[in-house]
Amino acid sequence: MDIMQPFSLTDGKNKCWLLAMVFLTACRFTRSRGPDPFWRRQMYFRMAWRYYGRSRNCWVLALRRVHKALKKATLARQLKKIQMRKLWGQRINAGCYEHGCEKDIFLEGIAQSNIGLNKQMLAQLAIYEPRTFKSLVDLAKKQQLEAGITQNGLVAPSGVITRGML
Amino acid sequence: MSMKRVQQWATFSRFWWIYDAKFQSPFKSAPRLCFHLLGKHKPIYYPTSDVGDHIVVINTKHIAMKNDYWRTFTYFHHTGYPKGFSKTRAWEVHEADPTRIMRLAVRGWLKGNLDRPKVMERLHCFPEEDVPEEILKNVSGQIPQVFPIPKSLEEYTMEERENFPRLIEWPEEYVQTDKKTNRPGPKRERRDTNNKAMKEMKTFCVKCALWGVSLSQHLGICCLTRMMFPLTSNWENDAGSKGRV
Numbered sequence: 001m002d003i004m005q006p007f008s009l010t011d012g013k014n015k016c017w018l019l020a021m022v023f024l025t026a027c028r029f030t031r032s033r034g035p036d037p038f039w040r041r042q043m044y045f046r047m048a049w050r051y052y053g054r055s056r057n058c059w060v061l062a063l064r065r066v067h068k069a070l071k072k073a074t075l076a077r078q079l080k081k082i083q084m085r086k087l088w089g090q091r092i093n094a095g096c097y098e099h100g101c102e103k104d105i106f107l108e109g110i111a112q113s114n115i116g117l118n119k120q121m122l123a124q125l126a127i128y129e130p131r132t133f134k135s136l137v138d139l140a141k142k143q144q145l146e147a148g149i150t151q152n153g154l155v156a157p158s159g160v161i162t163r164g165m166l
Numbered sequence: 167m168s169m170k171r172v173q174q175w176a177t178f179s180r181f182w183w184i185y186d187a188k189f190q191s192p193f194k195s196a197p198r199l200c201f202h203l204l205g206k207h208k209p210i211y212y213p214t215s216d217v218g219d220h221i222v223v224i225n226t227k228h229i230a231m232k233n234d235y236w237r238t239f240t241y242f243h244h245t246g247y248p249k250g251f252s253k254t255r256a257w258e259v260h261e262a263d264p265t266r267i268m269r270l271a272v273r274g275w276l277k278g279n280l281d282r283p284k285v286m287e288r289l290h291c292f293p294e295e296d297v298p299e300e301i302l303k304n305v306s307g308q309i310p311q312v313f314p315i316p317k318s319l320e321e322y323t324m325e326e327r328e329n330f331p332r333l334i335e336w337p338e339e340y341v342q343t344d345k346k347t348n349r350p351g352p353k354r355e356r357r358d359t360n361n362k363a364m365k366e367m368k369t370f371c372v373k374c375a376l377w378g379v380s381l382s383q384h385l386g387i388c389c390l391t392r393m394m395f396p397l398t399s400n401w402e403n404d405a406g407s408k409g410r411v
Contacts, residue, residue: 087212095209126209133209 088123095126099137100153109140112147177210180288181219182304186311188225191232192271194312199223200275202309203285216281220288222305227264227293230313231256241270265291 041059047069048055048062055061093103110117115136117125125133138157145156146164183202187195201207205217231239239256259266268291276282290301319327 090206090211091209094207094211097207098209123209130209 085119088119091123091126092119095123095130095133096137099134100155101137101141102151105144105149105151105154106137106140109143110136113139113143115139177208178217181306182222182301183219183307183309184222184224184305185309186225187223187268188228189230189315190311190313192229192268195268196271196275198309198312199272199289203272203276203288216284218285218288220290220304221309222297222301223265223268223289223291224295224297225293226268226291227260229268236260264293 044059044062044066045057047066050056051062051065055065089103092106096103096106110122117136122133122136125136138160141154141157142160142162144151145154146162185195185199199221202221203218205211205215205219207219208217210217236257237255241254241256241259242251243253244251256267259270269286269289272289273282273286276285322330
């Protein structure tokens with residue numbers, strides 16, 4: 001757009017007219033101060049509305065806090081994935097511990113049996129569907145025992161029929 | 167809506183476990199106890215939620231330590247003031263309070279956050295097997311021990327000892343060598359025979375049964391001079407001259 005176009009901003013009764021600045025080169029664009037200073041600050045204050053003390057209202061403090069928060073939010077996107085995977089692992093470990101099996105044995109048996117449940121779903125089953133989880137553990141145990149894995153305390157479960165038994 | 171739509175039988179209740187610490191290492195038992203204290207054995211585990219269980223640890227007086235850890239393992243403390251440093255050996259701590267070593271070991275495995283005192287309150291240590299009825303009636307499970315309890319030599323009968331399978335049998339004239347000195351027999355105290363005071367020291371020869379012989383006189387006569395013992399009077403003199411007992 002190479003012509004100056006006005007656009008309207010309705011604010012209650014008053015009707016304001018603002019001029020949108022249009023630049024033809026990038027050089028001019030970088031020299032400009034961006035949006036209107038008032039609205040630029042509002043953009044930051046909107047993110048700082050729940051901070052404590054002067055960080056909420058004072059522009060210099062709010063700017064720093066918001067920049068720091070945005071940095072942390074960027075890092076947290078990766079951290080959340082790591083922490084959730086760790087939590088699912090701990091919950092699966094706890095579920096296996098209840099049935100006398102190790103987590104690694106269980107996950108290996110599940111994978112070898114072509115059961116495509118991820119860790120998140122297995123952790124949810126351990127909490128909300130304990131019987132289903134137990135049957136999965138039994139299946140994994142049986143698979144691992146048939147594969148020749150002998151581990152201390154790994155007992156053959158009853159009621160699991162495999163192709164090798166038929 | 168029916169109240170039995172979701173049934174949670176004791177999912178969020180606190181269980182009580184018992185752990186027999188007899189012949190168990192406190193440092194190896196501590197992670198296992200923390201596992202239950204923090205609730206990591208429950209699928210509903212979450213780091214910030216308080217879902218841990220109670221543990222009753224009995225026989226903490228009869229815990230075991232490897233090598234000579236009772237003598238060498240040390241607990242340090244500093245009051246913060248000058249000369250406020252102190253260190254206590256494990257056996258001294260154990261004599262003062264038989265449950266302290268177990269509690270310190272578990273405390274060391276927990277994270278140093280504000281939850282730690284609350285978690286430690288759920289650990290009930292008792293030096294012996296006598297536990298109050300109020301506590302014992304809550305117990306509904308046992309935590310397996312980290313080590314099997316070894317059978318001492320005294321518990322074996324003579325028949326079992328003789329019939330114990332052996333790879334080899336030692337010859338009767340065999341003398342076991344000391345690994346440090348590479349010499350037969352246990353390590354002996356070395357005596358400096360060239361020392362003048364040592365030569366004049368009055369001793370007792372085992373072979374000749376002679377009292378009050380000086381080492382220099384007796385050296386040429388008897389081959390067993392190394393086994394001569396200093397007399398008590400000499401010990402007293404030495405002690406007096408050095409100013410210690």
